[in-house]
Amino acid sequence: MEKIPSTKNARRPLVHVSTLATNHLHLRNPWVTLWLSALFPGFGQIFLGSYIKGFLLIIWEIVINVEAKINLAILYSFTGQLDLLGGTVNARWLLLYSSVFVYALWDSYRSTIDLNKFTILAQRARSAVVPFKIDSFEINYLDKRNPWIAAAWSVFMPGLGHLYTHRLPTGFFVLIWWIAITYFSHLMEGVHYSAIGAFDQVKTIVDPQWLLFMPSIYCFSIYDSYVNAVEYNKLFEYEQARFLSSQYQSQAFKKPV
Template identity: 50%
Template sequence: MTEKKQHKSIRNRRRPKGIVKPISVNFIHLRTPWVITWWSASYLGYAYMSLGSYVKGFILIFLEAFINVNAKLNLGIFYSFTGHFEMAKQVVDINWLLFYVPIYIFCIWDGYGLAVDLNKYSILADRENSSMIPFKISNWEVAFLDKRKPWMAIALSLLFPGLGHLYTHRVPTSFYTLVWWSLIAYKGNLFPCVYLTAMGDFAGATTVADPLWLLFLPSIYVFAIYDAYVNTIEYNRLFEQEQKRFLIDNYQSANFPVPE
Protein backbone atom coordinates (compact mmCIF):
# COMPACT_ATOMS: atom_id res chain seq x y z
CA MET A 1 0.00 0.00 0.00
CA THR A 2 1.44 3.40 -0.99
CA GLU A 3 1.90 6.24 1.48
CA LYS A 4 -0.64 8.63 -0.08
CA LYS A 5 -0.09 11.38 2.52
CA GLN A 6 3.39 11.95 1.15
CA HIS A 7 4.15 13.60 -2.15
CA LYS A 8 5.13 11.13 -4.86
CA SER A 9 8.60 12.62 -5.26
CA ILE A 10 9.28 12.13 -1.54
CA ARG A 11 8.17 8.50 -1.69
CA ASN A 12 10.43 7.84 -4.64
CA ARG A 13 13.42 9.31 -2.82
CA ARG A 14 12.57 7.45 0.39
CA ARG A 15 12.52 3.93 -1.01
CA PRO A 16 14.01 3.91 -4.52
CA LYS A 17 14.27 0.64 -6.42
CA GLY A 18 17.50 1.62 -8.10
CA ILE A 19 19.60 4.42 -9.50
CA VAL A 20 21.39 4.94 -12.80
CA LYS A 21 24.65 6.83 -12.51
CA PRO A 22 27.59 7.22 -14.91
CA ILE A 23 29.76 5.08 -12.62
CA SER A 24 27.25 2.29 -12.06
CA VAL A 25 23.69 0.99 -12.24
CA ASN A 26 22.94 0.07 -8.63
CA PHE A 27 19.65 -1.44 -7.50
CA ILE A 28 18.05 -3.74 -4.94
CA HIS A 29 16.13 -6.96 -5.55
CA LEU A 30 15.03 -10.04 -3.67
CA ARG A 31 17.81 -12.42 -2.69
CA THR A 32 18.18 -15.64 -0.76
CA PRO A 33 19.90 -14.61 2.50
CA TRP A 34 21.61 -17.98 2.86
CA VAL A 35 23.27 -17.57 -0.53
CA ILE A 36 24.64 -14.21 0.60
CA THR A 37 25.81 -15.90 3.80
CA TRP A 38 27.65 -18.48 1.71
CA TRP A 39 29.52 -15.77 -0.20
CA SER A 40 30.50 -14.14 3.09
CA ALA A 41 31.92 -17.47 4.23
CA SER A 42 33.59 -18.12 0.88
CA TYR A 43 35.41 -14.79 0.56
CA LEU A 44 35.14 -11.81 2.87
CA GLY A 45 33.48 -8.86 1.17
CA TYR A 46 31.81 -10.61 -1.73
CA ALA A 47 28.40 -10.57 -0.04
CA TYR A 48 28.62 -6.77 0.16
CA MET A 49 29.80 -6.49 -3.44
CA SER A 50 26.83 -8.56 -4.57
CA LEU A 51 24.43 -6.40 -2.53
CA GLY A 52 25.86 -3.19 -4.02
CA SER A 53 27.57 -2.06 -0.81
CA TYR A 54 30.91 -1.32 -2.47
CA VAL A 55 32.83 0.48 0.27
CA LYS A 56 32.40 -2.35 2.78
CA GLY A 57 33.10 -4.89 0.06
CA PHE A 58 36.35 -3.26 -1.08
CA ILE A 59 37.67 -2.94 2.47
CA LEU A 60 36.84 -6.52 3.45
CA ILE A 61 38.21 -8.05 0.24
CA PHE A 62 41.50 -6.28 0.90
CA LEU A 63 41.48 -7.46 4.53
CA GLU A 64 40.77 -11.02 3.38
CA ALA A 65 43.95 -11.08 1.29
CA PHE A 66 46.07 -9.10 3.76
CA ILE A 67 45.28 -11.26 6.79
CA ASN A 68 45.19 -14.53 4.83
CA VAL A 69 48.62 -13.99 3.29
CA ASN A 70 50.21 -12.95 6.59
CA ALA A 71 48.58 -15.86 8.42
CA LYS A 72 49.53 -18.20 5.53
CA LEU A 73 46.03 -19.63 5.82
CA ASN A 74 45.86 -20.80 2.22
CA LEU A 75 49.10 -22.70 2.65
CA GLY A 76 47.66 -24.37 5.73
CA ILE A 77 44.55 -25.33 3.73
CA PHE A 78 46.71 -26.63 0.88
CA TYR A 79 48.85 -28.80 3.15
CA SER A 80 45.75 -30.08 4.98
CA PHE A 81 44.08 -31.11 1.71
CA THR A 82 47.22 -32.95 0.63
CA GLY A 83 47.50 -34.80 3.96
CA HIS A 84 50.50 -32.87 5.37
CA PHE A 85 48.86 -31.91 8.65
CA GLU A 86 52.08 -31.26 10.59
CA MET A 87 53.32 -28.90 7.88
CA ALA A 88 49.96 -27.11 8.02
CA LYS A 89 50.36 -26.58 11.77
CA GLN A 90 53.89 -25.26 11.35
CA VAL A 91 53.20 -22.85 8.51
CA VAL A 92 50.09 -21.10 9.87
CA ASP A 93 50.78 -17.95 11.94
CA ILE A 94 48.37 -18.00 14.89
CA ASN A 95 48.91 -14.30 15.66
CA TRP A 96 47.44 -13.32 12.28
CA LEU A 97 44.92 -16.14 12.13
CA LEU A 98 43.15 -14.92 15.25
CA PHE A 99 42.60 -11.54 13.57
CA TYR A 100 40.69 -13.37 10.87
CA VAL A 101 38.12 -15.06 13.14
CA PRO A 102 36.12 -12.02 14.42
CA ILE A 103 36.04 -10.38 10.97
CA TYR A 104 34.89 -13.66 9.44
CA ILE A 105 32.05 -14.02 11.96
CA PHE A 106 31.02 -10.38 11.49
CA CYS A 107 30.83 -10.73 7.70
CA ILE A 108 28.61 -13.80 7.90
CA TRP A 109 26.28 -12.22 10.47
CA ASP A 110 26.09 -8.77 8.87
CA GLY A 111 25.81 -10.06 5.30
CA TYR A 112 22.79 -12.17 6.24
CA GLY A 113 21.15 -9.28 8.11
CA LEU A 114 21.78 -6.82 5.28
CA ALA A 115 20.26 -9.22 2.74
CA VAL A 116 17.12 -9.60 4.86
CA ASP A 117 16.77 -5.82 5.30
CA LEU A 118 17.28 -5.08 1.61
CA ASN A 119 14.67 -7.70 0.73
CA LYS A 120 12.15 -5.79 2.84
CA TYR A 121 13.02 -2.49 1.15
CA SER A 122 12.79 -4.15 -2.25
CA ILE A 123 9.24 -5.34 -1.49
CA LEU A 124 8.26 -1.89 -0.22
CA ALA A 125 9.72 -0.21 -3.31
CA ASP A 126 7.69 -2.54 -5.53
CA ARG A 127 4.49 -1.86 -3.59
CA GLU A 128 5.03 1.90 -3.72
CA ASN A 129 5.79 1.66 -7.46
CA SER A 130 8.89 3.83 -7.01
CA SER A 131 10.06 5.39 -10.25
CA MET A 132 13.61 5.88 -11.50
CA ILE A 133 15.33 7.71 -14.34
CA PRO A 134 16.57 5.00 -16.77
CA PHE A 135 19.10 7.19 -18.60
CA LYS A 136 22.02 9.25 -17.31
CA ILE A 137 24.60 11.15 -19.34
CA SER A 138 27.65 13.05 -18.10
CA ASN A 139 30.92 14.40 -19.44
CA TRP A 140 32.55 11.03 -18.75
CA GLU A 141 30.00 8.33 -19.42
CA VAL A 142 26.57 7.38 -20.76
CA ALA A 143 24.57 4.95 -18.60
CA PHE A 144 21.15 3.53 -19.34
CA LEU A 145 18.87 0.56 -18.74
CA ASP A 146 18.20 -1.90 -21.55
CA LYS A 147 17.86 -5.64 -22.10
CA ARG A 148 21.01 -7.74 -21.77
CA LYS A 149 21.71 -11.43 -22.42
CA PRO A 150 22.51 -13.50 -19.28
CA TRP A 151 24.49 -16.06 -21.29
CA MET A 152 26.73 -13.26 -22.56
CA ALA A 153 27.46 -12.20 -18.96
CA ILE A 154 28.51 -15.80 -18.21
CA ALA A 155 30.67 -16.04 -21.32
CA LEU A 156 32.45 -12.76 -20.60
CA SER A 157 33.05 -13.76 -16.97
CA LEU A 158 34.49 -17.10 -18.11
CA LEU A 159 36.78 -15.24 -20.49
CA PHE A 160 38.03 -12.88 -17.78
CA PRO A 161 36.39 -12.28 -14.37
CA GLY A 162 34.94 -8.78 -14.21
CA LEU A 163 33.94 -8.42 -17.85
CA GLY A 164 30.47 -9.79 -17.12
CA HIS A 165 29.86 -7.00 -14.60
CA LEU A 166 31.17 -4.42 -17.05
CA TYR A 167 28.54 -5.72 -19.51
CA THR A 168 25.76 -4.57 -17.15
CA HIS A 169 27.57 -1.37 -16.15
CA ARG A 170 28.51 -2.45 -12.61
CA VAL A 171 31.77 -0.56 -12.98
CA PRO A 172 33.00 -0.71 -9.33
CA THR A 173 32.54 -4.50 -9.17
CA SER A 174 34.03 -4.92 -12.63
CA PHE A 175 37.10 -2.76 -12.00
CA TYR A 176 37.86 -4.30 -8.63
CA THR A 177 37.41 -7.86 -9.92
CA LEU A 178 39.56 -7.25 -12.99
CA VAL A 179 42.37 -5.71 -10.95
CA TRP A 180 42.10 -8.24 -8.11
CA TRP A 181 42.08 -11.24 -10.45
CA SER A 182 45.09 -9.90 -12.40
CA LEU A 183 47.09 -9.19 -9.24
CA ILE A 184 46.45 -12.56 -7.62
CA ALA A 185 47.01 -14.46 -10.89
CA TYR A 186 50.38 -12.69 -11.25
CA LYS A 187 51.40 -13.32 -7.64
CA GLY A 188 50.39 -16.99 -7.88
CA ASN A 189 52.17 -17.50 -11.24
CA LEU A 190 48.92 -18.67 -12.84
CA PHE A 191 49.85 -17.97 -16.44
CA PRO A 192 53.27 -19.70 -16.29
CA CYS A 193 51.41 -22.69 -14.77
CA VAL A 194 48.89 -22.67 -17.63
CA TYR A 195 51.69 -22.42 -20.20
CA LEU A 196 53.77 -25.24 -18.69
CA THR A 197 50.70 -27.44 -18.32
CA ALA A 198 49.80 -26.86 -21.98
CA MET A 199 53.35 -27.86 -22.90
CA GLY A 200 53.01 -31.06 -20.85
CA ASP A 201 55.54 -29.98 -18.20
CA PHE A 202 53.41 -30.83 -15.18
CA ALA A 203 56.37 -31.02 -12.80
CA GLY A 204 57.47 -27.53 -13.86
CA ALA A 205 53.95 -26.18 -13.39
CA THR A 206 53.83 -27.64 -9.88
CA THR A 207 57.18 -26.06 -9.06
CA VAL A 208 56.31 -22.52 -10.13
CA ALA A 209 52.76 -22.52 -8.67
CA ASP A 210 52.29 -20.55 -5.46
CA PRO A 211 49.30 -22.03 -3.57
CA LEU A 212 49.35 -19.15 -1.09
CA TRP A 213 47.90 -16.94 -3.84
CA LEU A 214 46.37 -19.43 -6.26
CA LEU A 215 43.81 -20.68 -3.74
CA PHE A 216 42.15 -17.26 -3.86
CA LEU A 217 41.26 -17.73 -7.53
CA PRO A 218 38.46 -20.35 -7.40
CA SER A 219 36.28 -18.15 -5.17
CA ILE A 220 36.88 -15.09 -7.34
CA TYR A 221 36.18 -16.98 -10.57
CA VAL A 222 32.96 -18.64 -9.41
CA PHE A 223 31.67 -15.44 -7.79
CA ALA A 224 32.29 -13.41 -10.94
CA ILE A 225 30.29 -15.90 -13.04
CA TYR A 226 27.44 -16.30 -10.55
CA ASP A 227 27.02 -12.63 -9.67
CA ALA A 228 27.23 -11.42 -13.27
CA TYR A 229 24.53 -13.92 -14.30
CA VAL A 230 22.16 -13.06 -11.44
CA ASN A 231 22.82 -9.36 -11.87
CA THR A 232 21.95 -9.52 -15.57
CA ILE A 233 18.65 -11.31 -14.92
CA GLU A 234 17.62 -8.80 -12.24
CA TYR A 235 18.88 -5.94 -14.43
CA ASN A 236 16.51 -7.07 -17.18
CA ARG A 237 13.67 -7.37 -14.68
CA LEU A 238 14.31 -3.82 -13.46
CA PHE A 239 14.20 -2.58 -17.06
CA GLU A 240 10.85 -4.30 -17.61
CA GLN A 241 9.40 -2.86 -14.38
CA GLU A 242 10.49 0.66 -15.28
CA GLN A 243 9.14 0.33 -18.83
CA LYS A 244 5.84 -1.09 -17.56
CA ARG A 245 5.41 1.77 -15.06
CA PHE A 246 6.15 4.37 -17.75
CA LEU A 247 3.65 2.87 -20.22
CA ILE A 248 0.91 2.61 -17.58
CA ASP A 249 1.44 6.20 -16.41
CA ASN A 250 1.52 7.70 -19.89
CA TYR A 251 -0.47 5.51 -22.27
CA GLN A 252 -2.88 3.24 -20.41
CA SER A 253 -6.42 4.50 -19.97
CA ALA A 254 -7.47 5.19 -16.38
CA ASN A 255 -10.60 3.12 -17.05
CA PHE A 256 -8.68 0.05 -18.17
CA PRO A 257 -9.75 -2.94 -16.02
CA VAL A 258 -6.63 -4.31 -14.34
CA PRO A 259 -6.86 -8.11 -13.71
CA GLU A 260 -6.73 -9.06 -10.05
Protein backbone atom coordinates in the same frame (compact mmCIF):
# COMPACT_ATOMS: atom_id res chain seq x y z
CA MET B 1 4.31 16.93 -21.52
CA GLU B 2 6.20 13.96 -20.11
CA LYS B 3 6.98 14.18 -16.43
CA ILE B 4 10.59 13.29 -15.67
CA PRO B 5 10.77 10.57 -12.99
CA SER B 6 12.81 11.32 -9.90
CA THR B 7 14.09 9.21 -7.01
CA LYS B 8 15.34 12.20 -5.02
CA ASN B 9 12.47 12.39 -2.54
CA ALA B 10 11.52 8.71 -2.55
CA ARG B 11 11.29 7.26 0.94
CA ARG B 12 12.44 3.86 -0.28
CA PRO B 13 13.91 4.10 -3.81
CA LEU B 14 14.07 0.89 -5.81
CA VAL B 15 17.05 1.82 -7.95
CA HIS B 16 19.77 4.43 -8.36
CA VAL B 17 21.16 4.78 -11.88
CA SER B 18 24.49 6.60 -12.07
CA THR B 19 27.07 6.73 -14.82
CA LEU B 20 29.24 4.26 -12.87
CA ALA B 21 26.67 1.61 -12.03
CA THR B 22 23.04 0.69 -11.61
CA ASN B 23 22.55 -0.10 -7.93
CA HIS B 24 19.11 -1.49 -7.20
CA LEU B 25 17.06 -3.54 -4.79
CA HIS B 26 15.75 -6.96 -5.70
CA LEU B 27 14.81 -10.07 -3.77
CA ARG B 28 17.76 -12.23 -2.81
CA ASN B 29 18.13 -15.48 -0.91
CA PRO B 30 19.86 -14.72 2.44
CA TRP B 31 21.55 -18.12 2.41
CA VAL B 32 23.07 -17.44 -1.01
CA THR B 33 24.48 -14.15 0.26
CA LEU B 34 25.80 -15.94 3.34
CA TRP B 35 27.45 -18.54 1.12
CA LEU B 36 29.11 -15.84 -1.00
CA SER B 37 30.55 -14.25 2.16
CA ALA B 38 31.81 -17.64 3.31
CA LEU B 39 33.37 -18.13 -0.12
CA PHE B 40 35.23 -14.84 0.24
CA PRO B 41 34.44 -12.17 2.86
CA GLY B 42 33.14 -9.09 1.06
CA PHE B 43 31.48 -10.88 -1.84
CA GLY B 44 28.13 -10.98 -0.05
CA GLN B 45 28.26 -7.21 0.53
CA ILE B 46 29.17 -6.52 -3.11
CA PHE B 47 26.31 -8.78 -4.22
CA LEU B 48 23.98 -6.56 -2.19
CA GLY B 49 25.40 -3.38 -3.74
CA SER B 50 27.37 -2.30 -0.66
CA TYR B 51 30.58 -1.57 -2.54
CA ILE B 52 32.76 0.23 0.01
CA LYS B 53 32.15 -2.31 2.76
CA GLY B 54 32.65 -5.18 0.34
CA PHE B 55 35.89 -3.85 -1.15
CA LEU B 56 37.39 -3.20 2.28
CA LEU B 57 36.48 -6.70 3.47
CA ILE B 58 38.07 -8.22 0.37
CA ILE B 59 41.29 -6.27 0.93
CA TRP B 60 41.23 -7.36 4.59
CA GLU B 61 40.74 -11.01 3.57
CA ILE B 62 43.64 -11.00 1.12
CA VAL B 63 46.07 -9.23 3.48
CA ILE B 64 45.27 -11.39 6.51
CA ASN B 65 45.12 -14.60 4.50
CA VAL B 66 48.50 -14.00 2.87
CA GLU B 67 50.22 -12.98 6.10
CA ALA B 68 48.71 -15.85 8.12
CA LYS B 69 49.24 -18.39 5.29
CA ILE B 70 45.66 -19.63 5.65
CA ASN B 71 45.41 -20.96 2.09
CA LEU B 72 48.58 -23.00 2.57
CA ALA B 73 47.16 -24.38 5.80
CA ILE B 74 43.98 -25.39 3.95
CA LEU B 75 46.04 -27.06 1.23
CA TYR B 76 48.17 -29.01 3.69
CA SER B 77 45.08 -30.05 5.67
CA PHE B 78 43.26 -31.41 2.61
CA THR B 79 46.36 -33.20 1.30
CA GLY B 80 47.15 -34.81 4.67
CA GLN B 81 50.42 -32.93 5.24
CA LEU B 82 49.54 -32.08 8.82
CA ASP B 83 53.17 -32.01 9.91
CA LEU B 84 53.71 -28.86 7.81
CA LEU B 85 50.91 -26.87 9.46
CA GLY B 86 52.82 -25.83 12.56
CA GLY B 87 55.65 -24.21 10.65
CA THR B 88 53.38 -22.59 8.06
CA VAL B 89 50.63 -20.74 9.90
CA ASN B 90 51.46 -17.35 11.43
CA ALA B 91 49.48 -17.15 14.67
CA ARG B 92 50.06 -13.39 15.00
CA TRP B 93 47.85 -12.84 11.96
CA LEU B 94 45.62 -15.91 12.21
CA LEU B 95 43.93 -14.77 15.44
CA LEU B 96 42.79 -11.57 13.68
CA TYR B 97 40.87 -13.56 11.09
CA SER B 98 37.93 -15.20 12.82
CA SER B 99 36.05 -12.18 14.22
CA VAL B 100 35.83 -10.23 10.95
CA PHE B 101 35.06 -13.41 9.01
CA VAL B 102 32.07 -14.16 11.24
CA TYR B 103 30.97 -10.52 11.02
CA ALA B 104 31.02 -10.66 7.21
CA LEU B 105 28.73 -13.72 7.30
CA TRP B 106 26.35 -12.18 9.83
CA ASP B 107 26.21 -8.78 8.14
CA SER B 108 25.48 -10.19 4.69
CA TYR B 109 22.67 -12.42 6.00
CA ARG B 110 21.12 -9.65 8.12
CA SER B 111 21.37 -7.04 5.36
CA THR B 112 19.75 -9.36 2.82
CA ILE B 113 16.69 -9.87 5.01
CA ASP B 114 16.33 -6.11 5.60
CA LEU B 115 16.82 -5.19 1.95
CA ASN B 116 14.27 -7.80 0.86
CA LYS B 117 11.69 -6.02 3.04
CA PHE B 118 12.61 -2.65 1.51
CA THR B 119 12.38 -4.18 -1.97
CA ILE B 120 8.80 -5.29 -1.41
CA LEU B 121 7.84 -1.88 -0.02
CA ALA B 122 9.50 -0.03 -2.92
CA GLN B 123 7.77 -2.22 -5.49
CA ARG B 124 4.38 -1.71 -3.84
CA ALA B 125 4.95 2.05 -3.84
CA ARG B 126 5.86 1.84 -7.56
CA SER B 127 9.07 3.70 -6.95
CA ALA B 128 10.32 5.82 -9.86
CA VAL B 129 13.16 4.64 -12.10
CA VAL B 130 15.43 6.91 -14.15
CA PRO B 131 16.38 4.67 -17.12
CA PHE B 132 19.13 6.83 -18.64
CA LYS B 133 22.12 8.66 -17.17
CA ILE B 134 24.81 10.59 -19.02
CA ASP B 135 27.63 12.93 -18.05
CA SER B 136 30.93 14.13 -19.51
CA PHE B 137 32.71 10.80 -18.91
CA GLU B 138 30.23 7.92 -19.14
CA ILE B 139 26.80 6.76 -20.28
CA ASN B 140 24.57 4.28 -18.47
CA TYR B 141 21.11 3.11 -19.49
CA LEU B 142 18.68 0.28 -18.86
CA ASP B 143 18.28 -2.23 -21.67
CA LYS B 144 18.02 -5.96 -22.21
CA ARG B 145 21.26 -7.86 -21.64
CA ASN B 146 21.88 -11.58 -22.17
CA PRO B 147 22.76 -13.27 -18.84
CA TRP B 148 24.70 -16.03 -20.59
CA ILE B 149 26.88 -13.48 -22.37
CA ALA B 150 27.64 -11.89 -18.99
CA ALA B 151 28.58 -15.31 -17.60
CA ALA B 152 30.68 -16.11 -20.68
CA TRP B 153 32.71 -12.90 -20.36
CA SER B 154 33.31 -13.73 -16.69
CA VAL B 155 34.58 -17.16 -17.74
CA PHE B 156 37.08 -15.57 -20.12
CA MET B 157 38.23 -13.03 -17.52
CA PRO B 158 36.58 -12.28 -14.15
CA GLY B 159 35.37 -8.69 -14.13
CA LEU B 160 34.43 -8.47 -17.80
CA GLY B 161 30.93 -9.76 -17.12
CA HIS B 162 30.41 -6.92 -14.66
CA LEU B 163 31.64 -4.41 -17.23
CA TYR B 164 29.07 -5.85 -19.66
CA THR B 165 26.31 -5.20 -17.11
CA HIS B 166 27.83 -1.77 -16.38
CA ARG B 167 28.82 -2.40 -12.78
CA LEU B 168 32.07 -0.55 -13.25
CA PRO B 169 33.26 -0.44 -9.60
CA THR B 170 32.89 -4.21 -9.21
CA GLY B 171 34.18 -4.95 -12.69
CA PHE B 172 37.43 -3.02 -12.42
CA PHE B 173 38.01 -4.06 -8.80
CA VAL B 174 37.64 -7.76 -9.62
CA LEU B 175 39.66 -7.37 -12.82
CA ILE B 176 42.57 -5.67 -11.04
CA TRP B 177 42.63 -8.25 -8.24
CA TRP B 178 42.43 -11.10 -10.74
CA ILE B 179 45.46 -9.77 -12.62
CA ALA B 180 47.39 -9.27 -9.36
CA ILE B 181 46.57 -12.78 -8.11
CA THR B 182 47.45 -14.27 -11.50
CA TYR B 183 50.82 -12.51 -11.34
CA PHE B 184 51.71 -13.49 -7.76
CA SER B 185 50.52 -17.09 -8.21
CA HIS B 186 52.59 -17.51 -11.42
CA LEU B 187 49.52 -19.06 -13.07
CA MET B 188 50.50 -18.15 -16.62
CA GLU B 189 53.92 -19.78 -16.22
CA GLY B 190 52.18 -22.85 -14.82
CA VAL B 191 49.87 -22.99 -17.83
CA HIS B 192 52.88 -22.66 -20.14
CA TYR B 193 54.83 -25.48 -18.48
CA SER B 194 51.71 -27.66 -18.38
CA ALA B 195 51.19 -27.14 -22.11
CA ILE B 196 54.72 -28.36 -22.90
CA GLY B 197 54.51 -31.26 -20.43
CA ALA B 198 57.01 -29.91 -17.87
CA PHE B 199 54.85 -30.78 -14.86
CA ASP B 200 57.76 -30.83 -12.40
CA GLN B 201 58.39 -27.17 -13.21
CA VAL B 202 54.75 -26.38 -12.48
CA LYS B 203 55.08 -27.65 -8.90
CA THR B 204 58.11 -25.50 -8.22
CA ILE B 205 56.95 -22.24 -9.80
CA VAL B 206 53.24 -22.02 -8.90
CA ASP B 207 52.45 -20.40 -5.53
CA PRO B 208 49.42 -22.21 -4.00
CA GLN B 209 48.94 -19.47 -1.38
CA TRP B 210 47.82 -17.08 -4.15
CA LEU B 211 46.43 -19.71 -6.50
CA LEU B 212 43.75 -20.81 -4.03
CA PHE B 213 42.15 -17.35 -4.17
CA MET B 214 41.14 -17.97 -7.78
CA PRO B 215 38.25 -20.46 -7.47
CA SER B 216 36.34 -18.12 -5.15
CA ILE B 217 36.77 -15.07 -7.37
CA TYR B 218 35.99 -17.09 -10.48
CA CYS B 219 32.74 -18.54 -9.11
CA PHE B 220 31.58 -15.21 -7.69
CA SER B 221 32.27 -13.32 -10.89
CA ILE B 222 30.27 -15.76 -13.02
CA TYR B 223 27.34 -16.00 -10.62
CA ASP B 224 27.09 -12.30 -9.77
CA SER B 225 27.31 -11.08 -13.37
CA TYR B 226 24.65 -13.61 -14.44
CA VAL B 227 22.25 -12.62 -11.65
CA ASN B 228 22.80 -8.91 -12.33
CA ALA B 229 21.92 -9.36 -16.00
CA VAL B 230 18.73 -11.23 -15.09
CA GLU B 231 17.67 -8.59 -12.56
CA TYR B 232 18.52 -5.70 -14.90
CA ASN B 233 16.20 -7.25 -17.48
CA LYS B 234 13.42 -7.39 -14.88
CA LEU B 235 14.13 -3.78 -13.94
CA PHE B 236 13.96 -2.74 -17.61
CA GLU B 237 10.54 -4.39 -17.93
CA TYR B 238 9.39 -2.79 -14.67
CA GLU B 239 10.36 0.69 -15.90
CA GLN B 240 8.71 0.15 -19.29
CA ALA B 241 5.48 -1.06 -17.69
CA ARG B 242 5.47 1.85 -15.25
CA PHE B 243 6.03 4.37 -18.05
CA LEU B 244 3.33 2.93 -20.32
CA SER B 245 0.86 2.75 -17.46
CA SER B 246 1.41 6.36 -16.41
CA GLN B 247 1.51 7.86 -19.90
CA TYR B 248 -1.00 5.85 -21.93
CA GLN B 249 -3.35 4.00 -19.62
CA SER B 250 -6.66 5.76 -18.99
CA GLN B 251 -7.39 6.66 -15.39
CA ALA B 252 -10.88 5.23 -15.91
CA PHE B 253 -9.50 1.84 -16.88
CA LYS B 254 -10.77 -0.85 -14.54
CA LYS B 255 -8.03 -3.31 -13.73
CA PRO B 256 -9.11 -6.96 -13.71
CA VAL B 257 -9.32 -8.48 -10.24
